[in-house]
Amino acid sequence: MAAPTASQWIDACDRDDIDEEDVIRFDHDGRTFALYRSPDDAYFATDGLCTHEKVHLADGLVMDNIIECPKHNGRFDYRTGEAKGAPVCVNLRTYPVKVEDGRVWIGID
Amino acid sequence: MTGRMLIIGAGEAGARAAMALRENGFAGTVTIIGDEPHLPYERPPLSKSVLAAESEPAAPFIHTEARLAEQDIAIVHGTEATSIDRAGHTVTTANGAIFPYDRLLLATGAKARRLRLDGAGPDNVLYLRTFREALALRSRLMPGSRLVLIGGGFIGLELAAAARLRGCDVTVIEMAPRLLARAVPADMAARIAARHEAAGVRLILGAGIERIEGDITGHAVLLSDGERVPCDGIIAGIGAVPETELAEAAGLAIENGIKADERLQTSDPDIFAAGDCCSFPLALYGGRRIRLEAWRNAQDQGNHAARSMLGASEPYDAVPWFWSDQYDLTLQIAGLPDEGSETIIRDLGDSSEIRFRLAPDGRLLAASAIGPNGKIAKDIRLAEMMIARRAKPDRGALGDPNVKLKTLFLAPAGQS
Numbered sequence: 001m002a003a004p005t006a007s008q009w010i011d012a013c014d015r016d017d018i019d020e021e022d023v024i025r026f027d028h029d030g031r032t033f034a035l036y037r038s039p040d041d042a043y044f045a046t047d048g049l050c051t052h053e054k055v056h057l058a059d060g061l062v063m064d065n066i067i068e069c070p071k072h073n074g075r076f077d078y079r080t081g082e083a084k085g086a087p088v089c090v091n092l093r094t095y096p097v098k099v100e101d102g103r104v105w106i107g108i109d
Numbered sequence: 110m111t112g113r114m115l116i117i118g119a120g121e122a123g124a125r126a127a128m129a130l131r132e133n134g135f136a137g138t139v140t141i142i143g144d145e146p147h148l149p150y151e152r153p154p155l156s157k158s159v160l161a162a163e164s165e166p167a168a169p170f171i172h173t174e175a176r177l178a179e180q181d182i183a184i185v186h187g188t189e190a191t192s193i194d195r196a197g198h199t200v201t202t203a204n205g206a207i208f209p210y211d212r213l214l215l216a217t218g219a220k221a222r223r224l225r226l227d228g229a230g231p232d233n234v235l236y237l238r239t240f241r242e243a244l245a246l247r248s249r250l251m252p253g254s255r256l257v258l259i260g261g262g263f264i265g266l267e268l269a270a271a272a273r274l275r276g277c278d279v280t281v282i283e284m285a286p287r288l289l290a291r292a293v294p295a296d297m298a299a300r301i302a303a304r305h306e307a308a309g310v311r312l313i314l315g316a317g318i319e320r321i322e323g324d325i326t327g328h329a330v331l332l333s334d335g336e337r338v339p340c341d342g343i344i345a346g347i348g349a350v351p352e353t354e355l356a357e358a359a360g361l362a363i364e365n366g367i368k369a370d371e372r373l374q375t376s377d378p379d380i381f382a383a384g385d386c387c388s389f390p391l392a393l394y395g396g397r398r399i400r401l402e403a404w405r406n407a408q409d410q411g412n413h414a415a416r417s418m419l420g421a422s423e424p425y426d427a428v429p430w431f432w433s434d435q436y437d438l439t440l441q442i443a444g445l446p447d448e449g450s451e452t453i454i455r456d457l458g459d460s461s462e463i464r465f466r467l468a469p470d471g472r473l474l475a476a477s478a479i480g481p482n483g484k485i486a487k488d489i490r491l492a493e494m495m496i497a498r499r500a501k502p503d504r505g506a507l508g509d510p511n512v513k514l515k516t517l518f519l520a521p522a523g524q525s
């Protein structure tokens with residue numbers, strides 16, 4: 001998968017706003033995203049809505065590097081956006097994330 | 110492995126099984142026979158978004174035509190399989206075509222139970238099982254039109270919510286003294302009832318129906334207590350009956366559905382069953398034989414049957430899981446809520462709650478949750494995983510919303 005590019009960095013939240021191995025919702029400019037913190041304390045971002053029936057992934061469960069959709073438990077690797085099998089077959093878009101001075105920034109095109 | 114895999118029923122389980130055959134490396138022919146005119150589609154939206162859609166909805170297809178072609182899965186549409194010749198290993202369809210098979214999967218689903226009442230007929234009572242029926246129903250959901258829903262089960266209640274969203278005047282008539290008597294604990298059902306009443310639905314519970322009246326000028330439902338409920342449309346949602354005719358005629362064992370073993374193999378070793386039509390023993394509940402009418406079960410059993418057809422021997426042991434959406438409320442249930450002897454309630458805030466059912470020895474057997482969309486999903490999913498691993502979570506921690514369920518899940522099974 002091609003690495004996502006950023007044309008604009010947006011300040012999304014404090015790094016402690018996301019628990020370890022968890023996900024939160026972030027909205028910006030009419031778009032919605034999901035921001036993840038992995039068990040090994042890295043941060044990731046994807047589109048907010050599941051590609052199956054457009055339910056928000058921030059209500060889903062993070063286990064290791066997988067986000068499970070709250071609606072039908074469709075699974076994605078949130079680091080790459082890859083759909084991990086039925087019922088989801090379309091990958092999620094991912095966005096670059098950086099942590100600076102305790103803040104989490106998401107790179108949006 | 111090569112050979113011929115034939116699937117009867119182009120629904121959730123059949124479509125999933127076909128794809129799973131390929132995902133498991135099967136290289137022979139895969140053919141699905143379906144009596145509906147469309148490609149396989151999802152049924153859950155039929156009583157939700159399809160009815161509520163502003164403009165003419167499209168069928169929510171499970172796979173695109175391109176994906177099926179890419180996987181070399183053949184779908185024979187719009188024709189019913191009418192007989193199975195088990196000795197000859199062939200299936201015949203209504204149009205006279207004959208399909209040979211090495212392994213056969215019956216994924217024939219269920220059909221809406223028909224209302225047996227004086228005056229009830231195809232002209233005045235509608236049902237909801239297929240996309241075609243959903244479209245017909247949707248065209249009746251005009252603002253101000255008066256609808257009577259017979260049956261306070263999931264489909265009837267989801268339909269009531271969708272009809273209210275479209276501005277209909279809705280009455281639900283239920284024979285039992287409360288809604289969702291079989292599937293949902295009483296106070297959760299009371300909460301659902303209150304939500305419907307707040308939305309303006311009239312609920313008539315514990316009602317007997319005398320007969321249906323109706324012609325082109327209008328309909329009415331006549332209740333045993335003498336009340337006459339006039340309306341513009343009557344819809345019955347009184348449950349589903351497993352589609353077993355074909356299996357029965359072929360001499361397969363039937364027991365509240367097509368009888369399968371723990372691998373989903375029927376009484377004929379070359380024939381398997383999956384989805385709403387299939388009754389099977391669930392090891393998680395001591396081998397209790399059940400039949401589930403639930404989307405995830407159809408998916409999981411489609412996957413499992415495909416593997417069994419390819420020779421795998423592991424038993425089907427998925428945790429039953431179901432959801433329903435009504436207005437802003439979502440209900441999710443993991444496990445069999447009629448199991449267990451003790452209930453522990455966890456308040457999730459925002460008027461969401463989850464109820465755990467435990468066995469006398471503390472094993473978690475089921476969890477039911479209700480609340481605004483999304484609030485409950487994580488905890489139900491964790492509960493489901495604990496049920497699967499036969500965990501005995503600490504009772505106090507289960508009921509304490511300050512203890513994250515995930516910490517209980519991560520504790521070793523049996524001693525959290």
Ligand SMILES: Cc1cc2nc3c(=O)[nH]c(=O)nc-3n(C[C@H](O)[C@H](O)[C@H](O)COP(=O)(O)OP(=O)(O)OC[C@H]3O[C@@H](n4cnc5c(N)ncnc54)[C@H](O)[C@@H]3O)c2cc1C
Nearest residue numbers: 118120121122144152153190217218384385402403404407
């Ligand atoms: C309106 C509605 C809403 C629902 N909502 C939910 C929900 O919110 N949550 C949930 O968990 N579950 C829900 N369900 C249940 C879920 O949709 C079913 O459990 C699932 O569709 C079962 O899949 P299946 O493949 O076993 O059967 P089906 O999807 O019914 O597919 C069976 C197919 O086989 C065809 N067939 C039957 N006999 C033959 C034959 N002889 N020859 C050829 N074709 C044949 C049928 O026409 C049908 O197309 C809902 C169901 C309905 C009807």
Ligand code: FES
Nearest residue numbers: 050052053069074
């Ligand atoms: S909406 Fe995400 S899996 Fe269905």
